[in-house]
Amino acid sequence: MLVNNSKDKGWEEIIELLANESRRRILQLLTKKPCYVSEISYALRMAPKVVLEHLEKLERAGIIRSYEEGRRRYYYIDRTFNISITISPHRFAIEVIGEQDGDLQKTFSEVAALMNRRAGRELSEVFERLRDMERAFRMLQKDISDRIDELIDRMIVELDRMRLDEISKVVLYALIKGLDTPEKISQTFGIPYEEVNLALTRLEKSGLVSKVEDGGVVRLKLRWRGDVNE
Amino acid sequence: MLVNNSKDKGWEEIIELLANESRRRILQLLTKKPCYVSEISYALRMAPKVVLEHLEKLERAGIIRSYEEGRRRYYYIDRTFNISITISPHRFAIEVIGEQDGDLQKTFSEVAALMNRRAGRELSEVFERLRDMERAFRMLQKDISDRIDELIDRMIVELDRMRLDEISKVVLYALIKGLDTPEKISQTFGIPYEEVNLALTRLEKSGLVSKVEDGGVVRLKLRWRGDVNE
Numbered sequence: 001m002l003v004n005n006s007k008d009k010g011w012e013e014i015i016e017l018l019a020n021e022s023r024r025r026i027l028q029l030l031t032k033k034p035c036y037v038s039e040i041s042y043a044l045r046m047a048p049k050v051v052l053e054h055l056e057k058l059e060r061a062g063i064i065r066s067y068e069e070g071r072r073r074y075y076y077i078d079r080t081f082n083i084s085i086t087i088s089p090h091r092f093a094i095e096v097i098g099e100q101d102g103d104l105q106k107t108f109s110e111v112a113a114l115m116n117r118r119a120g121r122e123l124s125e126v127f128e129r130l131r132d133m134e135r136a137f138r139m140l141q142k143d144i145s146d147r148i149d150e151l152i153d154r155m156i157v158e159l160d161r162m163r164l165d166e167i168s169k170v171v172l173y174a175l176i177k178g179l180d181t182p183e184k185i186s187q188t189f190g191i192p193y194e195e196v197n198l199a200l201t202r203l204e205k206s207g208l209v210s211k212v213e214d215g216g217v218v219r220l221k222l223r224w225r226g227d228v229n230e
Numbered sequence: 231m232l233v234n235n236s237k238d239k240g241w242e243e244i245i246e247l248l249a250n251e252s253r254r255r256i257l258q259l260l261t262k263k264p265c266y267v268s269e270i271s272y273a274l275r276m277a278p279k280v281v282l283e284h285l286e287k288l289e290r291a292g293i294i295r296s297y298e299e300g301r302r303r304y305y306y307i308d309r310t311f312n313i314s315i316t317i318s319p320h321r322f323a324i325e326v327i328g329e330q331d332g333d334l335q336k337t338f339s340e341v342a343a344l345m346n347r348r349a350g351r352e353l354s355e356v357f358e359r360l361r362d363m364e365r366a367f368r369m370l371q372k373d374i375s376d377r378i379d380e381l382i383d384r385m386i387v388e389l390d391r392m393r394l395d396e397i398s399k400v401v402l403y404a405l406i407k408g409l410d411t412p413e414k415i416s417q418t419f420g421i422p423y424e425e426v427n428l429a430l431t432r433l434e435k436s437g438l439v440s441k442v443e444d445g446g447v448v449r450l451k452l453r454w455r456g457d458v459n460e
Contacts, residue, residue: 012251018315018324019249021242027322063317080318085248086375087293088310090382090407092257094248123385123454130378137371144364145316151357152320177320224353 011083011096013061022046023054027077030064032177032188034076043188080149082142095135097142107139152176155224167191171199172222175209180219241313241326243291252276253284257307260294262407262418264306273418310379312372325365327372337369382406385454397421401429402438402452410449 017023025044029035037055041048055075058064065078082097114133155176159169174185182200186193200220203209212221247253255274259265267285271278285305288294295308312327344363385406389399404415412430416423430450433439442451 015245016249019246024322027317031318031320031322077317077319077322080316082317083313083315084371085313085315086310086371087257087307087312088261088375088379089307090261090379091375092254092261092307123381124452127378127381127452130374130381134371134374134378137367137374141314141316141364141367141371144360144367145318145321148357148360148364149318149320151353151360155353222354222357 010061011094014063014083014096015085015094017057017061017063020054022050023058026051026054026058027063029188030075030077032174032179034067034074036072036074040075043190080142080146082138082145084138084141095138097138107136107143110136111140165199165202167195167199168203171196171203172208175220175222180221181217182220240291241324244293244313244326245324247287247291247293250284252280253288256281256284256288257293259418260305260307262404262409264297264304266302266304270305273420310372310376312368312375314368314371325368327368337366337373341366341370395429395432397425397429398433401426401433405439405450405452410451411447412450 022044026040029040029043035043037048037051040046040051040055044051055064055066059066059075062079063077064075066073066075068074079098084093084095084097086093111133114129114136156173159172159176162169162172164172170189170191171185174189179185179188182193182196185191186196200209204211208223210221210223211218213219252274256270259270259273265273267278267281270276270281270285274281285294285296289296289305292309293307294305296303296305298304309328314323314325314327316323341363344359344366386403389402389406392399392402394402400419400421401415404419409415409418412423412426415421416426430439434441438453440451440453442449
């Protein structure tokens, strides 16, 4: 019944926006780097006018933001949210977990409490407990997403400090952002394939990257020794 | 990057189908009971031809199924899945957790293991660990949904065995399915409001239902003493 009770009606607009493949491709590209219109237009082979229309819709819905730099307007994603859709014989529920909801410690202890509490004899009680648990898990999921993003931010900051040539930096940046083959890196960042490969060889030598075979396909794997203790 | 790697491309079609409000309303209705075309048409005030078109699309995508009974074709939801959409500065991921993925015990122990394992010093390791965790939580969520559905199924089976008048049974069934006001029950099942209220009074007396005030609105709450121990 979440579909009806939800205070946050934003999910309707978001799902309607995500139902369009071009917009999904644009979002995917924006997770790699902030982009301006003609850049997106070139990378995705779409007319600039169409790209701009999609960007405006996404911005109006609060999914992306933009800033001006020089004569260009850059678009980027600056919020984290998680939409969970459950379809089952007895339920059709859509829920958005947004910025304000996350609190890792609190949610962890909620989940722990729910897991340890023994069920009473009332079916309706078990029922409500399960629903609480479901909600707690969604929050955790959102928190984990946040932590992944924090980690990526930190890696990007560290990357800036490293003494590396520019192309190696871009390649490393691409790996952090989840691009895992030279082809994808070359395409997304507009660097010739050969140069990407040379940079990768240098990064392999310095121990920052290793190649892993994954079912016949060679994938690049980041080896990053940051100062993490948790 | 789940968006690109996913073997299950079904989510694209599902999201496109859910982007339509009428289809969402039909699904919502089908979680209450199996319905035939003219029944949906009447309840949602939509032309039968339009309803049929939506139903056919949903059936073709495997979201709903149908069976014939007498001269009527009933539509119902017969599968459970969970779609998780994450949008964040560095990620745009859509993942479907379907029928074959769930195994509560296994996922529970995976999560426990992930939570207890201490992070190494490699940032990229923490990174992968977080992603594993994310996936494990999604599975848990799906498992919890399954358990809620199992519970509802059990309640419906028990309901059939109870010695109650027909209207009380329908009202109780409606409550199990998440309808929590007499208005909604009356509307969804086409029973006069007064009769719903009379049945509710009887059910209150027998201790199966109680009324709870929730911010000025009176909601009905199920009191079901099943034989549950977990």
